[in-house]
Amino acid sequence: MKRRITFIQHVDAGFDPQQAVLTASSLSVRDLDAAREDRITVGLDELPEELRAVLEQSHELHLRWASERSFDAVAPFSSRVSPGLHVHYTPLNSESSSEALCTLLRTVVAPNKDAQYKDCSKPEDSFITTSLISTRFASSASLQYYTHLPSPQSLVKYIQNNVCSQSRADGPECDTRANALLSADSVDIDYDSISHALTLSGLWTSPPTGGWTDQFHKSASAADQIEFGLLGAEAGLEPEEIKMGGLLAVVGQDEKLKPTMFSFPSRHQPLTEPSSYTVSFASPTGLHPTMFISIPRSSLKRPLAPSDATCALHTYLTLPSTIFGDQYQLATTDPLFLESHNLVALRALAGEMDLEAPDWVVQRWGSNWLLELATPPEAEDADRTPDPSNWTATIPLHLRYLPPSETGHRTVHIPWPVVFWACTTEDGTKMGVNPFDRKNIGWDGLFGPRTMSYQLQPAGDHLVEEIDVPVLRIEAGDGYFQSKYIEFGTCAVISLGFMWVLWRLVRVAWSSGVGNKRAEAAHNKRE
Amino acid sequence: MALFNSPARVFIAATALRLILLVYGGWQDAHSAVKYTDIDYMVFTDAARYVAKGESPYARDTYRYTPLLAWMLLPTAWEGAAPWSTLTFAFGKALFALSDVLAGWLIVQLLVRCYRFPVERALRYVAAVWLWNPMVANISTRGSSEGLLGVLVAALLWATLTKKPILAGLILGLAVHFKIYPFIYGVSILWWWDAERDGSATVGSGLLSKALEFITPSRVKFTVAALASFVALNLVMYLQYGQPFLHHTFFHHLTRIDHRHNFSPYSTLLYLSAAGGAETRFEALAFLPQLILVVVALPLVLAKKSLTTAMLAQTFTFVTFNKVCTSQYFLWYLILLPFYLPSSSLIRKPTLGVSAAILWIAGQALWLHQGYNLEFLGLSSFVPGLFLAGLLFFVVNVWILGIIVRDGGEGAGEITVALK
Numbered sequence: 001m002k003r004r005i006t007f008i009q010h011v012d013a014g015f016d017p018q019q020a021v022l023t024a025s026s027l028s029v030r031d032l033d034a035a036r037e038d039r040i041t042v043g044l045d046e047l048p049e050e051l052r053a054v055l056e057q058s059h060e061l062h063l064r065w066a067s068e069r070s071f072d073a074v075a076p077f078s079s080r081v082s083p084g085l086h087v088h089y090t091p092l093n094s095e096s097s098s099e100a101l102c103t104l105l106r107t108v109v110a111p112n113k114d115a116q117y118k119d120c121s122k123p124e125d126s127f128i129t130t131s132l133i134s135t136r137f138a139s140s141a142s143l144q145y146y147t148h149l150p151s152p153q154s155l156v157k158y159i160q161n162n163v164c165s166q167s168r169a170d171g172p173e174c175d176t177r178a179n180a181l182l183s184a185d186s187v188d189i190d191y192d193s194i195s196h197a198l199t200l201s202g203l204w205t206s207p208p209t210g211g212w213t214d215q216f217h218k219s220a221s222a223a224d225q226i227e228f229g230l231l232g233a234e235a236g237l238e239p240e241e242i243k244m245g246g247l248l249a250v251v252g253q254d255e256k257l258k259p260t261m262f263s264f265p266s267r268h269q270p271l272t273e274p275s276s277y278t279v280s281f282a283s284p285t286g287l288h289p290t291m292f293i294s295i296p297r298s299s300l301k302r303p304l305a306p307s308d309a310t311c312a313l314h315t316y317l318t319l320p321s322t323i324f325g326d327q328y329q330l331a332t333t334d335p336l337f338l339e340s341h342n343l344v345a346l347r348a349l350a351g352e353m354d355l356e357a358p359d360w361v362v363q364r365w366g367s368n369w370l371l372e373l374a375t376p377p378e379a380e381d382a383d384r385t386p387d388p389s390n391w392t393a394t395i396p397l398h399l400r401y402l403p404p405s406e407t408g409h410r411t412v413h414i415p416w417p418v419v420f421w422a423c424t425t426e427d428g429t430k431m432g433v434n435p436f437d438r439k440n441i442g443w444d445g446l447f448g449p450r451t452m453s454y455q456l457q458p459a460g461d462h463l464v465e466e467i468d469v470p471v472l473r474i475e476a477g478d479g480y481f482q483s484k485y486i487e488f489g490t491c492a493v494i495s496l497g498f499m500w501v502l503w504r505l506v507r508v509a510w511s512s513g514v515g516n517k518r519a520e521a522a523h524n525k526r527e
Numbered sequence: 528m529a530l531f532n533s534p535a536r537v538f539i540a541a542t543a544l545r546l547i548l549l550v551y552g553g554w555q556d557a558h559s560a561v562k563y564t565d566i567d568y569m570v571f572t573d574a575a576r577y578v579a580k581g582e583s584p585y586a587r588d589t590y591r592y593t594p595l596l597a598w599m600l601l602p603t604a605w606e607g608a609a610p611w612s613t614l615t616f617a618f619g620k621a622l623f624a625l626s627d628v629l630a631g632w633l634i635v636q637l638l639v640r641c642y643r644f645p646v647e648r649a650l651r652y653v654a655a656v657w658l659w660n661p662m663v664a665n666i667s668t669r670g671s672s673e674g675l676l677g678v679l680v681a682a683l684l685w686a687t688l689t690k691k692p693i694l695a696g697l698i699l700g701l702a703v704h705f706k707i708y709p710f711i712y713g714v715s716i717l718w719w720w721d722a723e724r725d726g727s728a729t730v731g732s733g734l735l736s737k738a739l740e741f742i743t744p745s746r747v748k749f750t751v752a753a754l755a756s757f758v759a760l761n762l763v764m765y766l767q768y769g770q771p772f773l774h775h776t777f778f779h780h781l782t783r784i785d786h787r788h789n790f791s792p793y794s795t796l797l798y799l800s801a802a803g804g805a806e807t808r809f810e811a812l813a814f815l816p817q818l819i820l821v822v823v824a825l826p827l828v829l830a831k832k833s834l835t836t837a838m839l840a841q842t843f844t845f846v847t848f849n850k851v852c853t854s855q856y857f858l859w860y861l862i863l864l865p866f867y868l869p870s871s872s873l874i875r876k877p878t879l880g881v882s883a884a885i886l887w888i889a890g891q892a893l894w895l896h897q898g899y900n901l902e903f904l905g906l907s908s909f910v911p912g913l914f915l916a917g918l919l920f921f922v923v924n925v926w927i928l929g930i931i932v933r934d935g936g937e938g939a940g941e942i943t944v945a946l947k
Contacts, residue, residue: 249917286903328569328588340560355589358786360802401786405803408907470907472798481910483804490796491809493918494848497792497925498816501844504929505828508936514827 006436007034007248011375013230020230020257025218027228027251031211034230035074037436038177039491046163047198053302054100055191055198059090061101061122062440063189063434065152068415068464071185071205073455075233076242077445079268079398082318082415082456083185083463088440089123092193097123100152108155109147117147118365120169128351128364130445144350144442146318146365148464151219156181159420170219182336184209188438199484200495206264214438218252226251237273239306240425240452242434267431268438271421275299276459279416285467289323289401293373293419294390295456300375304422311454315393316443317369317419321362323397325369330395342393344487345374348446355373359399370446371395371417389517399469404483408473416463421454422447531647531654534635538628541658545624548668552620553613560582564620569618570668571596579604585771591779593705595671595766623667626678631658633681634865641688642866653867666858672857676706677862683709684835685717690724696821703753704760705779708845708859711821712823713753715830715837720745722855783851788898788913790852790891792921795914797850810850817848829935836868836935843931847924867940872930879892890920 009015013033018064020029031062042205050052055061064086085108089101102120109117120126122231127143156178164174179185184202191198229244241262277295289425293315302311319325329337335492338344351367431437431450444453461518475481552563562894574584584590584597600619607615630651638649657663657677665676679702686695695716700756702709719788725743764772786801788794793813821841830839842860846852875881897912934940 069799085624254690286904286905287901328573334562334647336558355587358784358801378634403800404799404804408909443609468905470901470905470909471909472909474799474800474804483799484806486799487796487805487807487809487913489914489918490792491807494792495815496920498820498848500925501820501928501932504932505824508932509828512936515831
């Protein structure tokens, strides 16, 4: 087991050497004002049987969970995913895809009472395969899943019950560490069959009240190691680089904190100027809600990428099965449509595309959409007072029919999409040397390996939109809205209508038979 | 009005109306993000593009039509520079609009030749109901293929009433291949085409001779031709496109759930049962009242009295009792109205006619209001709003249907001159 604890201090945050004290066997921090990342790497043999079984059948497995609360993604942790739980999975071979992952998923997701999630017995049931139309280089896991998950509570409970309970001495410590994930802004879990190791990372972008106060003890086992870093980040010499400096130590090995300074190219870059966006739906939403992505014009400055790089603004939507886009409508090249929505083009889409199916028929969790957004034309006169209005891109979407409910409504949760600039970099830039590199976040696989992204900051208290979907109102008790009224009402009215027409026909047949009118008339005359 | 003295004027006006709409539609498409062109037309033209590339039209999602349609629209897939591409894109719409006009012309011909209408009277009715009807012109110029059905039904009637059984059969086979519902006309035409109409009347009184009498040469020719053209078309399409052809043109319509709100009285029930909330399975029997009336009772009682009124009643019943109903379906019976209306009690008794029109429109309006509340305002108007509005509209339709049946029994829309 290996632990890495990184504190990232803001450039102008105060630091007193007394706040981080290293002894022969432990390291303690006090009132530290910093963002924090904890990363634990565990070998397969240290894991419980059930989890190991899942991992052993996986080529890769990546979980990405992000909080619904707004948080400030600091460099070098500036990448984001839409709030909720994302799973990227590649089975070891196509036959080995197993039920175990679904069971695990159920444990992690289902205990939430209002969980809206697509269950599976095998990942192929509810997972989607990656991009359908992207013609670009794509490198991502073969199967993908998403679900709304406001809190990692059940994941924490799972770790406590299955992982912590196994370990001998540091059980209580393990419990505490797991509990801490409840306040994390994002949690990543990674496994791949090459390293045979599971990595769990938690990210807290802001300290608890009063700052971080914690103590890290050297483990009894020699194999276990704790790396510690207290760093600050700033822009590197090259536009694609991040420069970091501060103190490093390995607890139990080093005698004192070692000052350090290093820089590396990073695929995720912070935007130097404040840049934010908000997401909303036009009200009333009806059955065809339109998503608004509003960006202050001041937030739309091209990032400080190399001047020869091409940059484009993108949004990546994660839509649960309850809501969907019409691929034919959005993939249009009609400039009038695109301009009216401030879109440039649909770049990639994946997942559930059925335009007609109700939600209860859809088995897969939903769909992903990568859209390039238009940016306002450059102002001719730079000195002019800046336009205070927002730049808004709109995305027309549609709701699926949902099962009836007692109230006549059902709430669906739609995570805010991520919005980012994607810029090309020079050939030969090696992003992999970044110790804080983050891959497998969905949209990164739709770009080349040397693409840099600059993410805008979602500005809101709650990064999930809730839409009230009108559904058929059916009450269980003895109110006015019982299903039997619909059943018998329909049956009675149609039967009566049928009888009425039949009666009319019988009367016609009675008075003039079923034959020819002329013949009948002649016949009548003869009488 | 002098306008109705001349067929040329009526048809030029009808063509001009469609031309104006075509040009206007092209202009709106080019200048507004809200398109005049129907979304279905995009499906057709996408499918035509696949066909042009040598692929299956079913490569386009939601293409649920015969490949014939995509083949016909092949010119829309021709690449070209700006003004040329606008023209090729509009080819299908122009074809549909032309079919409209042709259908109108056939109906006028029939009214004049078989129903002995003065030209002016025939033109007046056909213009009011079909040729100058802005809804008809709008639907075809937006690119909906219903206009093709209109001309097929008109041609079927023309071939039947002018006693061309083989041609009538071939047209019927094509129409059923195109859209399943015209099969209902086959029953009426068969029953109508008895020995007396066939001119091969032999009077026998025994059961056997009665049965033999039923088999008239025209009936046989009509049936064989219809089956031949239907089977041949399907065989060709199946050999060309295989299972997807069968699935999308036929099976899809049999297995679809139709849980979404529409004018059908079954709509709410289907939503309920599709979501697993119904205890009974009434909807599984929905085909019974519909088919008993449409395939058995209506042709049997009405076809020999007035073929066109029987066909109108059949279409009206089919649409009213169907498990799914959208406004395009109303076009299906519109083409048959000019035969029925002139001698109907709806025209003879203006109060009755006006009441029927008002009730029908009010039923629609009520439903549309509820639909608007749901679709655009997000109000949960499924019950009682849409449910009751759907049933009310059904009741209005059934009442009108009763009037049509009674009129049909009295010989409304009957051919006034016997053709030998």
